[in-house]
Amino acid sequence: LKPGDEEITGQIPLGDPKVDGIKLPWEQQNDNTNNPFPDLELEDEYSLPPSWQGPSHCVGEYCLFSNPTFGTDGIAMVTTPQSAWISVNFRPVADKTVESTAYSVAPIPGKGLGIVANRLIKKGEIIMQRTPAVMIHSKPHVELQPEVREKVYEAMINALSETAREKFLAQYGDTVRDKIDNNAFRMFVGDDQHEHESHLGSFPEIARINHDCRPNLHYRLTNITHTTVAVRDIPAGEELTISYIYGQASKKTRTKELQDWGFNCSCSQCTLSGFETAASDARVREIKRLEKEIEDKMTKGGKEIKPEMAGKLVQLYLDERLHAYLAPTYTRAALIYSMFGNEEKARELATEAVGALTREYGAHAKDIPSMRQLAENPKGHWSWGIKVVSEEPKKKWKLGGKKQNATETVKGK
Ligand SMILES: C[S@@+](CC[C@H](N)C(=O)[O-])C[C@H]1O[C@@H](n2cnc3c(N)ncnc32)[C@H](O)[C@@H]1O
Numbered sequence: 001l002k003p004g005d006e007e008i009t010g011q012i013p014l015g016d017p018k019v020d021g022i023k024l025p026w027e028q029q030n031d032n033t034n035n036p037f038p039d040l041e042l043e044d045e046y047s048l049p050p051s052w053q054g055p056s057h058c059v060g061e062y063c064l065f066s067n068p069t070f071g072t073d074g075i076a077m078v079t080t081p082q083s084a085w086i087s088v089n090f091r092p093v094a095d096k097t098v099e100s101t102a103y104s105v106a107p108i109p110g111k112g113l114g115i116v117a118n119r120l121i122k123k124g125e126i127i128m129q130r131t132p133a134v135m136i137h138s139k140p141h142v143e144l145q146p147e148v149r150e151k152v153y154e155a156m157i158n159a160l161s162e163t164a165r166e167k168f169l170a171q172y173g174d175t176v177r178d179k180i181d182n183n184a185f186r187m188f189v190g191d192d193q194h195e196h197e198s199h200l201g202s203f204p205e206i207a208r209i210n211h212d213c214r215p216n217l218h219y220r221l222t223n224i225t226h227t228t229v230a231v232r233d234i235p236a237g238e239e240l241t242i243s244y245i246y247g248q249a250s251k252k253t254r255t256k257e258l259q260d261w262g263f264n265c266s267c268s269q270c271t272l273s274g275f276e277t278a279a280s281d282a283r284v285r286e287i288k289r290l291e292k293e294i295e296d297k298m299t300k301g302g303k304e305i306k307p308e309m310a311g312k313l314v315q316l317y318l319d320e321r322l323h324a325y326l327a328p329t330y331t332r333a334a335l336i337y338s339m340f341g342n343e344e345k346a347r348e349l350a351t352e353a354v355g356a357l358t359r360e361y362g363a364h365a366k367d368i369p370s371m372r373q374l375a376e377n378p379k380g381h382w383s384w385g386i387k388v389v390s391e392e393p394k395k396k397w398k399l400g401g402k403k404q405n406a407t408e409t410v411k412g413k
Pocket residue numbers: 110111112113114171172182183207208209210211212261262263264265266267
């Protein structure tokens with residue numbers, strides 16, 4: 001969330017008690033109840049298993065739901081019964097992660113605390129995989145009156161397991177709200193039948209990872225599980241980083257976005273010399289130009305495309321150290337070389353694409369079977385030697401795209 005978001009008001013009609021006399025929810029209860037918030041009767045459709053507490057502390061349709069034994073360290077959610085039900089019923093994710101001694105928390109000059117590799121971490125190794133300790137629907141987080149929000153958050157923190165509470169409170173930031181604003185990831189909770197709704201997920205251990213515009217980790221959210229993966233080999237002693245913003249932007253744009261986040265970036269890319277920064281900005285511009293050119297030519301049937309364009313794009317991504325975003329680029333390049341009948345390059349790039357897709361989207365990424373087939377047997381792949389796609393070019397050309405999971409994140413300040 002960016003500064004200014006808290007100015008948005010109105011969806012939750014609580015009013016200001018001091019101004020218009022509307023009572024806060026807990027003031028509306030009769031005196032002989034200990035529960036200051038009205039509980040909500042759950043429709044059968046959204047009833048949760050008996051291990052769950054809630055709904056309680058309801059404000060409008062948003063209530064507290066908790067389970068101290070769920071996922072990594074238990075969870076407390078402030079959300080709608082529908083989103084709670086969807087989250088509880090998501091398929092669990094359990095990949096093999098590195099041992100917890102492979103990294104540790106350490107002070108990082110100019111960034112507070114951060115996480116540093118204790119041994120060589122290999123490209124593709126999964127560093128952390130966690131479910132949120134706290135998950136809050138974005139609307140009440142932004143729109144609730146501060147007094148009401150504080151009460152709800154107090155109950156939410158009390159509902160956490162002791163371990164989760166300790167980890168949550170140890171995060172960077174003064175108040176509960178600060179800790180959420182500075183550390184949470186935006187996640188969208190929904191499924192095929194229900195609209196995806198914006199939430200803020202707090203993963204306290206992952207939140208120690210600082211930002212770098214050219215990160216060595218990629219993160220993804222699969223349903224409500226957060227996974228961080230190494231996108232290149234990381235030597236012992238190097239800081240582990242993710243990007244809080246979209247990295248393919250000029251320094252000026254990145255600086256502005258990170259200032260909106262509340263800090264002046266001191267990452268490897270933001271501290272380059274003026275000359276290096278100009279070269280980097282030029283590469284980013286060239287990446288965008290080439291991507292557009294390739295896309296335009298492909299949607300027009302691919303007549304004027306040259307495989308070298310795709311090769312150049314891959315090289316620009318590597319030169320620019322954009323290792324966290326290689327999957328679509330490798331996939332596109334492998335297809336183009338295959339279309340032009342270059343077996344060696346098609347195999348090589350499709351093999352790279354399988355690795356990048358696995359790192360960036362997980363082992364079930366939808367383009368993986370096709371890229372695997374291309375790597376193993378280019379001549380048997382649909383794209384082999386077609387050069388010019390005159391029929392239905394868009395349909396054949398379309399890459400799997402970014403949205404692979406039910407949830408998708410932007411670092412959710
Ligand atoms: C999610 S926290 C990261 C962990 C935090 N450093 C800590 O001590 O817990 C985000 C905060 O870390 C700091 N930070 C992260 N990346 C940074 C960077 N590239 N440059 C400067 N400060 C950074 C900023 O204060 C930012 O608001």
